[in-house]
Amino acid sequence: MPHQHFGNADNAITIDLNAITANWRYIDGLSAPTIKTAAVVKSNAYGLGSCEVATALARAGCKLFFVASLNEAIELRTLFRQTGHGDLTIMVFHSFQRGQEADFVAHQLEPVLNDLEQISRWRVYAAKMGIKLPASLHFDTGMNRLGLDADQTDWLIRNKKALNGLKLTYVMSHLVSGELINDPVNVRQLASFNKIHSSFSTIPASIANSAGSLLGSDYHFSMTRPGIALYGIHPLEDLDSPLQPAFEWQARILQIRNAAAGDKVGYGGTYQLDRDSQIATLGVGYADGYRRQLGGMATVSIGGRPAPVIGRVSMDSITVDVTGFNQGSLRTDTASLVHEDYPIEKMANDVGTIPYEIMTGLGHRAERYYRGGG
Amino acid sequence: MPHQHFGNADNAITIDLNAITANWRYIDGLSAPTIKTAAVVKSNAYGLGSCEVATALARAGCKLFFVASLNEAIELRTLFRQTGHGDLTIMVFHSFQRGQEADFVAHQLEPVLNDLEQISRWRVYAAKMGIKLPASLHFDTGMNRLGLDADQTDWLIRNKKALNGLKLTYVMSHLVSGELINDPVNVRQLASFNKIHSSFSTIPASIANSAGSLLGSDYHFSMTRPGIALYGIHPLEDLDSPLQPAFEWQARILQIRNAAAGDKVGYGGTYQLDRDSQIATLGVGYADGYRRQLGGMATVSIGGRPAPVIGRVSMDSITVDVTGFNQGSLRTDTASLVHEDYPIEKMANDVGTIPYEIMTGLGHRAERYYRGGG
Numbered sequence: 001m002p003h004q005h006f007g008n009a010d011n012a013i014t015i016d017l018n019a020i021t022a023n024w025r026y027i028d029g030l031s032a033p034t035i036k037t038a039a040v041v042k043s044n045a046y047g048l049g050s051c052e053v054a055t056a057l058a059r060a061g062c063k064l065f066f067v068a069s070l071n072e073a074i075e076l077r078t079l080f081r082q083t084g085h086g087d088l089t090i091m092v093f094h095s096f097q098r099g100q101e102a103d104f105v106a107h108q109l110e111p112v113l114n115d116l117e118q119i120s121r122w123r124v125y126a127a128k129m130g131i132k133l134p135a136s137l138h139f140d141t142g143m144n145r146l147g148l149d150a151d152q153t154d155w156l157i158r159n160k161k162a163l164n165g166l167k168l169t170y171v172m173s174h175l176v177s178g179e180l181i182n183d184p185v186n187v188r189q190l191a192s193f194n195k196i197h198s199s200f201s202t203i204p205a206s207i208a209n210s211a212g213s214l215l216g217s218d219y220h221f222s223m224t225r226p227g228i229a230l231y232g233i234h235p236l237e238d239l240d241s242p243l244q245p246a247f248e249w250q251a252r253i254l255q256i257r258n259a260a261a262g263d264k265v266g267y268g269g270t271y272q273l274d275r276d277s278q279i280a281t282l283g284v285g286y287a288d289g290y291r292r293q294l295g296g297m298a299t300v301s302i303g304g305r306p307a308p309v310i311g312r313v314s315m316d317s318i319t320v321d322v323t324g325f326n327q328g329s330l331r332t333d334t335a336s337l338v339h340e341d342y343p344i345e346k347m348a349n350d351v352g353t354i355p356y357e358i359m360t361g362l363g364h365r366a367e368r369y370y371r372g373g374g
Numbered sequence: 375m376p377h378q379h380f381g382n383a384d385n386a387i388t389i390d391l392n393a394i395t396a397n398w399r400y401i402d403g404l405s406a407p408t409i410k411t412a413a414v415v416k417s418n419a420y421g422l423g424s425c426e427v428a429t430a431l432a433r434a435g436c437k438l439f440f441v442a443s444l445n446e447a448i449e450l451r452t453l454f455r456q457t458g459h460g461d462l463t464i465m466v467f468h469s470f471q472r473g474q475e476a477d478f479v480a481h482q483l484e485p486v487l488n489d490l491e492q493i494s495r496w497r498v499y500a501a502k503m504g505i506k507l508p509a510s511l512h513f514d515t516g517m518n519r520l521g522l523d524a525d526q527t528d529w530l531i532r533n534k535k536a537l538n539g540l541k542l543t544y545v546m547s548h549l550v551s552g553e554l555i556n557d558p559v560n561v562r563q564l565a566s567f568n569k570i571h572s573s574f575s576t577i578p579a580s581i582a583n584s585a586g587s588l589l590g591s592d593y594h595f596s597m598t599r600p601g602i603a604l605y606g607i608h609p610l611e612d613l614d615s616p617l618q619p620a621f622e623w624q625a626r627i628l629q630i631r632n633a634a635a636g637d638k639v640g641y642g643g644t645y646q647l648d649r650d651s652q653i654a655t656l657g658v659g660y661a662d663g664y665r666r667q668l669g670g671m672a673t674v675s676i677g678g679r680p681a682p683v684i685g686r687v688s689m690d691s692i693t694v695d696v697t698g699f700n701q702g703s704l705r706t707d708t709a710s711l712v713h714e715d716y717p718i719e720k721m722a723n724d725v726g727t728i729p730y731e732i733m734t735g736l737g738h739r740a741e742r743y744y745r746g747g748g
Contacts, residue, residue, distance in 0.1 A: 008445035008477065010468060043661035043689050043739070068690040069657065071382035071739065093690070094384060094628055094657060103382065114629050140631075144639040144685070145655055145693055149631050176643050185643060254468055255488050257514075257523050265518040269550050269559060281519050283443065283468060287417035287734035292727050311518070315417050315730060316442040316467070319519055353666050356689060360661035361735060365417070365445065 005334065009367040010283020010316070011251040015048045017056035017373025019244035023230045024057055026242055027213050031220040038064035040209070040227030042072055042093065047359040048231060048247055049368060051079045056373030057230075058085045066225055068093050070100050070109070077107040089169075091136060093146070101125040110134045110169060114146045116155065119162060126165040136170035137200070141192040142185060143176055157199040168203045170223060171196065178211030178219075179235040190218060197221075211235040233355045237345065249337040249362070251284035251300070254317065256330050265319050266311025271296065273310075277323045280307065282335050285316040288363035290337060293351040294318075301339035303329030379708065383741040384657020384690070385625040389422045391430035391747025393618035397604045398431055400616055401587050405594040412438035414583070414601030416446055416467065421733040422605060422621055423742060425453045430747030431604075432459045440599055442467050444474050444483070451481040463543075465510060467520070475499040484508045484543060488520045490529065493536060500539040510544035511574070515566040516559060517550055531573040542577045544597060545570065552585030552593075553609040564592060571595075585609040607729045611719065623711040623736070625658035625674070628691065630704050639693050640685025645670065647684075651697045654681065656709050659690040662737035664711060667725040668692075675713035677703030 006012050028037035039062045045053035054065055054076055065088060067073045073092050080086050086108075095111040095118050096104045104111060105125075113119050113135050126133040137156075140147035148156065156162060173193045177183040190207070197205045204222030210229035212219040214236060234241035257279050265271045265279065282300065286292040295313045299306040300320050307320040322330060338344045348355045380386050402411035413436045419427035428439055428450055439462060441447045447466050454460050460482075469485040469492050470478045478485060479499075487493050487509050500507040511530075514521035522530065530536060547567045551557040564581070571579045578596030584603035586593040588610060608615035631653050639645045639653065656674065660666040669687045673680040674694055681694040696704060712718045722729045 006471075008443065008448060008474070010443045010471075043659075046689075047661075069382065069384045069739070071741075074382060097380075097384075097626065097628070100382070115631070142638065142643070143641070144631065144633045144637055144653055145688065145691060146629055149633070151632070176638070176641060252471065254471070255520055257489070257518065258525070259518045259523070263518055264516065264550070267517070267550060269516070279518055285417075286727075286731045287421075289735070292731045314519065315420075315734060317519060353660075357660045357666045360689060360737075361663070363734075364738060365443070367445075 005250070005367075005369075006252050006283075007367040009365060010254065011249065011288055011337075011365070012367040012369060013048075013362060014248045014250070014369045014371060015052065016244070016246055016371050017052060018371065019232060019246045020048075020053055020230050021056050021060040021373065023232060023243050023246070024060060024062060024226070027210070027224065027226045027229055030213055031217065031224055035220050036064060036223040037062065038066060038223055038225040039230060040066040040225055041076065042066060042068040042227070043360045046227065046231045046356060047362040049370070050076060052370045052373065053230075054079065055083055055085070058083070058088055059373065064089045064091065064223065066091050066093060070096070070103060073109045074103065074107050077109065096122070105129065105133070110136060112136050112138045112172065114138050115148055116152050116162070119156070119166070123162070123165045132165060132167040134167045134169050136172055137168060137203075138172050138174070139193065139196050141173045141189040141196075143174055145174075147173065153196060168200075170206050171200050171203050172206045175207060175209060175212050178209055178215060179237075181215065181236060186215060209235075228356060231359065233344070249366075250334045251282040251318075251337055252334060253280050253302070253330060254283050255281045256322070257281070264311075266295070267314065268312060271311040275323070277321055278325065279310070280320050280322045280330060280335070282318050282320060283316070284318060284337060285314045287315045288365055289358065289361040290318065291347075291351045291358070291361075294347065297350045298347060299342045300335040300337050301341065302335045303333045306339070306341050307335070379624070379741075379743075380626050380657075381741040383739055384628065385623065385662055385711070385739070386741040386743060387422075387736060388622045388624070388743045388745060389426065390618070390620055390745050391426060392745065393606060393620045394422075394427055394604050395430050395434040395747065397606060397617050397620070398434060398436060398600070401584070401598065401600045401603055404587055405591065405598055409594050410438060410597040412436065412440060412597055412599040413604060414440040414599055415450065416440060416442040416601070417734045420601065420605045420730060421736040423744070424450060426744045426747065427604075428453065429457055429459070432457075432462055433747065438463045438465065438597065440465050440467060444470070444477060447483045448477065448481050451483065470496070479503065479507070484510060486510050486512045486546065488512050489522055490526050490536070493530070493540070497536070497539045506539060506541040508541045508543055510546055511542060511577075512546050512548070513567065513570050515547045515563040515570075517548055519548075521547065527570060542574075544580050545574050545577050546580045549581060549583060549586050552583055552589060553611075555589065555610060560589060583609075602730055605733065607718070623740075624708045625656040625692075625711055626708060627654050627676070627704060628657050629655045630696070631655070638685075640669070641688065642686060645685040649697070651695055652699065653684070654694050654696045654704060654709070656692050656694060657690070658692060658711060659688045661689045662739055663732065663735040664692060665721075665725045665732070665735075668721065671724045672721060673716050674709040674711050675715065676709045677707045680713070680715050681709070
């Protein structure tokens with residue numbers, strides 16, 4: 001890949017919007033045609049760019065989008081209005097916070113109401129505006145994170161008039177361990193949710209995140225809401241994943257140097273060369289989301305050959321061992337930071353985390369390119 | 375702190391520009407008055423905002439700024455031109471890459487030349503333009519990352535005419551272990567650098583990063599270039615640091631819930647409550663740079679009381695134990711994510727990294743406020 005690929009930056013992320021829409025269609029195809037498939041584009045579409053991703057998914061036919069917070073929602077609504085998708089639905093997982101009611105209405109946002117107080121405040125605001133305001137209800141079935149707890153749920157079932165004035169679009173819950181197919185907590189959560197739903201049977205229901213979409217039709221209800229699967233990561237770590245990788249990450253080779261056996265490399269001199277070596281310094285560091293712990297663990301790929309990362313990862317650069325590599329390749333190639341021998345799943349595992357955290361940690365200094373999505 | 379502090383976001387970072395300028399003045403005061411003190415503002419000023427930080431430092435009298443790459447340099451030059459600081463010097467650690475020569479000239483940028491090829495290309499470009507182009511020379515004395523290696527250095531000393539046509543502002547090197555006062559590598563690097571400098575004695579010299587500034591006058595030469603110390607982190611981990619903390623990080627309390635002894639919390643149900651508990655869910659997650667490994671380790675401070683983070687850190691939220699906390703405080707307060715009992719040094723240490731990586735990983739979804747700097 002030629003150097004101009006990086007623009008004025010030293011590393012670049014290339015996002016394949018066609019892969020993301022293909023992944024969305026794949027998840028959509030797992031559930032019955034009448035069941036809606038939403039898209040979770042919070043956290044800047046898991047680091048890949050919510051505006052570009054949401055536009056591509058809207059063109060692919062997605063009608064319902066989830067974000068976490070009001071600032072994410074306003075950004076998305078503004079985009080949709082500018083691109084002729086103003087009628088699409090945006091739901092906000094964190095609901096409205098006190099004082100945000102007017103913004104939710106002005107930007108046509110649907111809060112996911114998480115407790116009785118939010119329900120009450122949304123009702124009061126609807127009454128004040130003289131309109132039925134849309135919202136969904138989130139019942140907690142085991143996360144203890146967001147959503148009505150068991151006592152509040154019981155109260156609401158006995159006091160349904162507390163929902164008057166609201167246009168309820170979904171009742172929802174969220175899986176604790178959906179990625180573990182055989183975890184009994186899935187079946188327990190499903191049973192709890194079915195019981196709650198039976199008290200609100202006229203309202204469509206949804207419990208399936210990406211993992212839930214893959215757990216089978218019992219989990220699909222009226223709407224699935226995949227996130228990570230859209231971005232090419234199989235939540236069940238299926239080695240034979242039908243999902244398409246959604247991004248590449250490359251760094252510029254800043255300098256090639258020779259160093260002698262016995263020389264040390266990088267901060268702290270933690271790595272000592274055991275032979276005369278050639279070292280390439282690459283324009284990516286932990287400030288770009290290339291985790292500091294990867295020094296001594298990761299490889300990059302240059303000209304199709306893996307090069308081990310040696311020494312500590314710096315803020316803006318890393319050093320890799322390219323001894324014996326083709327010199328022409330070193331002058332013209334770039335380095336792939338995730339590659340066949342070192343996929344993002346392995347990178348995440350090596351630093352004790354999950355691909356989600358690596359992706360949402362991708363830096364803002366990289367040049368970003370988008371392919372497809374038209 | 376009132377909720378409107380967060381704007382439309384769910385967490386907020388407040389940067390104290392007066393602390394940053396005070397830290398710059400402190401470092402500046404360590405060296406003789408004739409010695410220039412630069413400011414390293416690469417990686418978005420270590421995550422705190424390069425535009426705001428550089429403007430404040432320019433007003434405080436800083437004349438020389440370092441960034442890593444061309445895109446960072448152009449952003450800074452554009453800012454400086456808009457704010458009446460167009461004459462300040464911007465130096466680029468990664469030098470120019472092939473094809474970037476014209477941009478360096480157009481934006482008045484000084485490359486830190488890292489090898490003979492870059493020196494040659496810069497000379498050729500200077501000749502083509504018919505002007506003397508400014509640059510500094512980086513000699514490697516042990517990092518094996520960037521800079522002329524020993525062979526190239528020897529060649530250049532014997533062939534100084536290879537520098538004709540360039541206006542050399544500094545000869546530089548970079549410390550491997552400056553933060554370890556007694557590491558013999560410091561003295562060795564200093565000796566190597568003095569030897570190299572003796573061959574270029576008419577050119578001002580610089581080797582001191584933040585740690586070097588603190589190592590004493592032998593390391594100051596004609597210019598020091600602190601980075602991390604400006605942002606309040608003492609590179610030597612001095613417990614009695616004279617540096618002022620430069621930022622606060624707070625999250626909104628999204629929801630308070632009661633949960634029973636035996637209940638589990640968060641993804642994977644990894645945390646089980648051993649008593650009836652009250653849980654606060656906060657609007658910050660690993661997508662905001664609040665590292666996923668912090669679950670079960672960190673505390674936040676609410677109303678001056680530390681609350682342990684329980685269960686796994688989610689992408690957009692965390693759950694903390696607030697059992698027995700003042701209920702009024704829970705309704706009106708926010709949560710401080712770094713606080714007296716849990717400073718950033720401890721947060722970084724708990725996840726096996728250094729404060730630099732936590733800071734450069736601070737997310738873009740947070741609302742950012744700037745105090746001072748006028």
